[in-house]
Amino acid sequence: xxxxxxVLVENKPGVLNRVASLFRRRNFNIESLAVGPTENPEISRMxxxxxxxxxxxxxxxxxxxxxxxxxxxxxxxxxxxxTVTRDLALIKVKAGPERRAEVNNLASIxxxxxxxxxxDSLTIxxxxxxxxxxxxxxxxxxxxxIEMARTGQIAITRGTQSGIRRMPGLSNYYETTLDMxxxxx
Amino acid sequence: xxxxxxxxxxxxxVREGVEVVFGYPGGAIMPVYDAMLDxxxxxxxxxxxxxxxxxxxxxxxxxxxxxxxxxxSGPGATNLVTGIANAMMDSVPIVCITGQVPAHLVGSDxxxxxxxxGITLPITKHNYLVTRADEIARVVHEAFHIARSGRPxxxxxxxxxxxxxxxxxxxxxxxxxxxPGYQPVTRAPLHLLQKAARLINQAKQPVILCGHGVLMAGAxxxxxxxxxxAQIPVASTLLGLSAFPxxxxxxxxxxxxxxxxxxxLAIQNSDLLIALGMRFDDRVTxxxxxxxxxxxxxxxxIDPAEIHKNVYADVPLVGDLKLVLQDLIxxxxxxxxxxxxxxxxxxxxxxxxxxxxxxxxxxxLHVPHLVREIWNATGGDAIISTDVGQHQMWAxxxxxxxxxxxxxxSGGLGAMGFGLPAAIGAWFANKDREVWAIxxxxxxxxxxxxxxxxxxxxxxxxxxxxxxxxxxxxxQWQEFFFEKRYSAVDMLTPDFVKLAEAHHxxxxxxxxxxxVQEALxxxxxxxGPAVIEFxxxxxxxVYPMVPQGAALHEMIQRPPRQRA
Numbered sequence: 001x002x003x004x005x006x007v008l009v010e011n012k013p014g015v016l017n018r019v020a021s022l023f024r025r026r027n028f029n030i031e032s033l034a035v036g037p038t039e040n041p042e043i044s045r046m047x048x049x050x051x052x053x054x055x056x057x058x059x060x061x062x063x064x065x066x067x068x069x070x071x072x073x074x075x076x077x078x079x080x081x082x083t084v085t086r087d088l089a090l091i092k093v094k095a096g097p098e099r100r101a102e103v104n105n106l107a108s109i110x111x112x113x114x115x116x117x118x119x120d121s122l123t124i125x126x127x128x129x130x131x132x133x134x135x136x137x138x139x140x141x142x143x144x145x146i147e148m149a150r151t152g153q154i155a156i157t158r159g160t161q162s163g164i165r166r167m168p169g170l171s172n173y174y175e176t177t178l179d180m181x182x183x184x185x
Numbered sequence: 186x187x188x189x190x191x192x193x194x195x196x197x198x199v200r201e202g203v204e205v206v207f208g209y210p211g212g213a214i215m216p217v218y219d220a221m222l223d224x225x226x227x228x229x230x231x232x233x234x235x236x237x238x239x240x241x242x243x244x245x246x247x248x249x250x251x252x253x254x255x256x257x258s259g260p261g262a263t264n265l266v267t268g269i270a271n272a273m274m275d276s277v278p279i280v281c282i283t284g285q286v287p288a289h290l291v292g293s294d295x296x297x298x299x300x301x302x303g304i305t306l307p308i309t310k311h312n313y314l315v316t317r318a319d320e321i322a323r324v325v326h327e328a329f330h331i332a333r334s335g336r337p338x339x340x341x342x343x344x345x346x347x348x349x350x351x352x353x354x355x356x357x358x359x360x361x362x363x364x365p366g367y368q369p370v371t372r373a374p375l376h377l378l379q380k381a382a383r384l385i386n387q388a389k390q391p392v393i394l395c396g397h398g399v400l401m402a403g404a405x406x407x408x409x410x411x412x413x414x415a416q417i418p419v420a421s422t423l424l425g426l427s428a429f430p431x432x433x434x435x436x437x438x439x440x441x442x443x444x445x446x447x448x449x450l451a452i453q454n455s456d457l458l459i460a461l462g463m464r465f466d467d468r469v470t471x472x473x474x475x476x477x478x479x480x481x482x483x484x485x486x487i488d489p490a491e492i493h494k495n496v497y498a499d500v501p502l503v504g505d506l507k508l509v510l511q512d513l514i515x516x517x518x519x520x521x522x523x524x525x526x527x528x529x530x531x532x533x534x535x536x537x538x539x540x541x542x543x544x545x546x547x548x549x550l551h552v553p554h555l556v557r558e559i560w561n562a563t564g565g566d567a568i569i570s571t572d573v574g575q576h577q578m579w580a581x582x583x584x585x586x587x588x589x590x591x592x593x594x595s596g597g598l599g600a601m602g603f604g605l606p607a608a609i610g611a612w613f614a615n616k617d618r619e620v621w622a623i624x625x626x627x628x629x630x631x632x633x634x635x636x637x638x639x640x641x642x643x644x645x646x647x648x649x650x651x652x653x654x655x656x657x658x659x660x661q662w663q664e665f666f667f668e669k670r671y672s673a674v675d676m677l678t679p680d681f682v683k684l685a686e687a688h689h690x691x692x693x694x695x696x697x698x699x700x701v702q703e704a705l706x707x708x709x710x711x712x713g714p715a716v717i718e719f720x721x722x723x724x725x726x727v728y729p730m731v732p733q734g735a736a737l738h739e740m741i742q743r744p745p746r747q748r749a
Contacts, residue, residue, distance in 0.1 A: 064490035
């Protein structure tokens, strides 16, 4: 299944490469990775969506291996928690004057905005969950998508609760909530 | 005070306690080699950079300090790679310093430019590209801190040439470390310690698995105390050998693919495994589905990423092994497992009947016998470094290690060519101790050029070449698993005596058992390095053997002796 991790790293050259290289090295497939600065200029925040075929076993492996990187400060698993998640897409569709109204209608249903109009194209900006963007894309596809850019998902937990830190021997989480013996090795 | 970057590097190395650096100069690191002349650190000129990394590795394992290797950019750095990977797999603290082209040329495919931080990213614990002189002091201090703390490992510093030339302030050392993401855990929580102690106190058939971590943490005394207090037998991984005295009644020797029969049977039949500083490598477990099925597992380990990686740990204790054991031992009750020990000894007696050590002399040289002869000659107290292959397993099986850090071998990576340079490195750590490199004819040829390094340094290293004119371990696998279709294993070897003599090393060839003792004494009495080539039985195999994909108790045992 898909897991979402929030990873705080030192804002230094090469750190993105270290993180990406780790996923490759440990044979995990990144679905999306978004990185940007935080309120602290020395810390960057990554939101990583990754396929974990073995569920929590893989999630643990990933977290523990991320911590082996000297530049990684904090890893939280927000998969199972209430979160606000957002993805942003810019979608350029092939639409002359005769289809502008149709596209505009679709955009307003999705609370998307038209940010560029040209004689035979429209560019739409949409933010939201991945699902919402996917549905928008499916509806625009028949009209003709010329090109598209997406930021990848970013996530933040609701309220003051932080994500799960799954470090064996370090957090009680391991002993109290997760029965790893159920997991096949 | 202003100093050049190259000077700051040496100032920092001196303050980190470095006494010896193994290296090879070249264009991109010349300012460092120039500045070196003014500092009290001994430099060992190797013959190939792989030798430098392995020497730093052998030095680190024998001394418990951080080993340092140095090379130039490009080919110098890439030649270090095998040695760095080796240190990574075996958690050995080394710091590698490589020259790099000037910062303004980085990325331009300049002469001898290679992306060394990129290449070594997955095989270092951490690495640095240093482009400015004012970064050097902090980076060196961090590198040594990272290399030696937590789960030790190699750290590489790629030092741009301009940073070596330029000047920066150098006032106080050590500079403050800022590593917000690096905080190794040292102690385990009490409730887990209590849970572990309860399991230990209740166990009927427990086994302690002693890994490299026991040696790395210096926890040999704690291990001895735990084992004797609760009367629990101790099985060792290859790298854990020498942490627990082989002559101790509770010692089971080596476990795993070429482990002792009774050791593997004990693990498979145990009800509790107490794993200390080991990572359940596939060479140790056999097929995981059938590994110690009845046993509860306590895993004490400094690296959280090793917990549950291969084997599920019922009680994970993450921390420094020495501290965790110190916390755990008071909670463990005195106990008696004499019934369990009797069972294990019965297995041992059964297996011993097949042992090659009980063979009548047949006029041929067998490596297990030679290892035992070396043990006899050295009083069992030498530092043994090995290469990789059959001789390595025989050395592990038959040199009964009594004292810590006496076996230096390439475990995780299995890097042929490790034996000789590692022995030279180990000698630098203990110049008054006897050091033997037990190597095969294949692996020795990979780094044989380091013989002259040994001569130039007066390194008192004895080399025992076990020459079967085969790549023996590969041949053994082809015999067992590929219907004896020998492919690329039959090896023409050079005249090792002449080869050694060409390197200014006195050498002898031994072909008959009655020559062995005298030759060993000759080597021991020779000043400086000496080489003995033992022409051994060609097609012997290492027994017992757990075939790949088999369970740990499904061992191929030595066939009964055919009478001639």
